[in-house]
Amino acid sequence: MLSKHHDPVIAIATAPGRGSVGIVRISGPNVREFAQALAQKTLQPREATYLAFRDAQGVPIDHGLLIFFPGPHSYTGEDVLELQAHGGPIVLQLLVARCFELAQDCRPPRQQPLLPSLRMAQAGEFTQRAFLNDKLDLAQAEAIADLIDASTEAAARSASQSLSGVFSKEVVVLKDALVHLRMLVEATLDFPEEEIDFLKKADAEGQVVRLSQSLSQLTQRAQQGALLREGLTVVIAGQPNAGKSSLLNALAGAELAIVTPIAGTTRDKVQETIQIEGIPIHIVDTAGLRASEDIVEKIGIARTWDAIGAADALVFLHDISQATAAKYIAADEDIASATARILPKHVPIIHVWNKGDLMAPAPSQEGIVISAKHGQGLEALRHKLLEVAGWSAPAGGVFIARERHLQALRRVAAHLENAHLHLKAHIQTLDLMAEELRLAQLALAEITGEFTPDDLLGVIFSKFCIGK
Structure with a gap:
């Protein structure tokens, strides 16, 4: 998917089935000319235009709204066009077909097709483009899917917290403190005759301890968020x-x-x-x-x-x-x-x-x-189930989290523990301490997507619904 993320893409963005309103969404570079050809008029950005959606012969398919969002001020960071029509599946399929037809149209005065590489969007591709274009980080992108899939009110509110960036901000604060400590340790490697006094004056050990405490609190809240998302499977036997x-x-x-x-x-x-x-x-x-x-x-x-x-x-x-x-x-x-x-x-x-x-x-x-x-x-049993689940709403509120976030936080904790041990060994292993801090930073960066393998991105976004 990543190799084709510059192609314009199209998809029905509303759930399958019948409804009062259905949306067809197009995202990609150079969508403005296509949008105006479809509307047959000049469009004002972010302004809803009521019109007839017509086929190639000029016969109306439906009447609805057309809204153009020029990039980078759009959900994906690219030009985005939304067609809002009646929510019948056949109507929406006809609109998609018409868009493909118009995308290939190169009749005079046009010398070439408007969107020759237009294709159907893959699952989660609109949100993936938002991530790739720095409109949101990976934890926020995952929160969108979690908000859609939320099975309880508490899970929905927690997903909304993550979508607004609460979880990401805490991760970034922790990462910044980690980077500061890492720079301090690496700087001492250039001046070995002064490193011990320098680290003591900078309270390097205190920084490690405070980092570990902050990490523990963040992990505890993430565990609660993961419980809200995944729930608890209880077997009666x-x-x-x-x-x-x-x-x-x-x-x-x-x-x-x-x-x-x-x-x-x-x-x-x-x-x-x-x-x-x-x-x-x-x-x-x-x-x-x-x-x-x-x-x-x-x-x-x-x-x-x-x-x-x-x-x-x-x-x-x-x-x-x-x-x-x-x-x-x-x-x-x-x-x-x-x-x-x-x-x-x-x-x-x-x-x-x-x-x-x-x-x-x-x-x-x-x-x-x-x-x-x-x-x-039964009430006593319900309380017992919550107890064994480990549920206790943190004072700072709950944000949604996933198992991969918890795994990353556990790796950070392990690297910090090793870093603390190397610090206590002083001169002999400071280079190893610096490496442990680097690995801890990379593990934190995986949560927000600053450092994420492409295959992991493919797995994450493939679980989204089509059109999102």
Whole structure:
């Protein structure tokens, strides 16, 4: 995609389907002449012009608005033309076809086509051009996709924060402090006889410590932002008839899963996303775990174990009415042993006792007691899910973040730690300290896109929708 970013591109910029308004967008160099040929009049920049969009024979395709944004004062930084028409898919396709036709037109008095290299835009190409033309940095560009995809109000507001540059500004502040320290260390390498006193007077170690503290705070906020974006996948597992489907329905507030007294009713996993304080929680109901000869049920049980292995948290649901039955206890122990072998050690297990409306828990019973049928204990379970997710809204607010941002911040932390160790070793390893600071700076620059491999850009923008 990067090799062709000078071509003019066109795409339908509104979502597929029917709507009251649809937009066709064109971006690229030298779009002004094309825009005026399409309008058959002189256009004023950023001024909506109402007109008939006509085909080659002069027959109206539709009536709508045409707006021309000359670069660099546009979304992409290039000349941008928007055609706003009625939102029928056929109408918009006809407008795109007409634009391609006009782009190749070289009838007198024109000596050559208006936009001979016009092509369909690839996914995310308009935003990619905005990034390449310094209209926004990479973190802001990603925030656009996150704003579109936000599944909760909190996620949308956090994406808006990142789009406005809050996250990027904090990264830049950290990077500037890092660059200052790096310049200080590298300057001492030219004057080895004075470097120790020079670094002490400049409080180089204090600067490293303060950088690490600022980085830790930024990472904590980024982790919260990543949680808002990705959510938490919670698998409900346990023996048949423990009430897993009832719990899913209770948390979702809807009858999503079939509930019967017959053991083995759930044969396959059922998933629903709920919100708890704005955090998306992806709840997965699974088939009950037991020995079975039923072929279909065995497949469902195998899928349950697959789901458990991929969980961010596990709700191990027990039937409190069977809490003292030896056979039931033994089966629970077998499930616990198998789970310990499959589940990564960092994944939390929440023990929940259902059917608390039938009997009181024993004094020694650990876990949360609920009644999925009557709603008892559900609020405590919701708070526990937030706790294991690690959610705590930072005082400075939340911005949206991605896993690649967290990975970059972790690399910065590792390089700063190494730099601190080299500083303590003084003269012998100051050149290594300077290198660690350089690597930390590069890791930070990846977040905003100052230093980003082209293949990573391709992956990021390919996940955008067409027309954005």
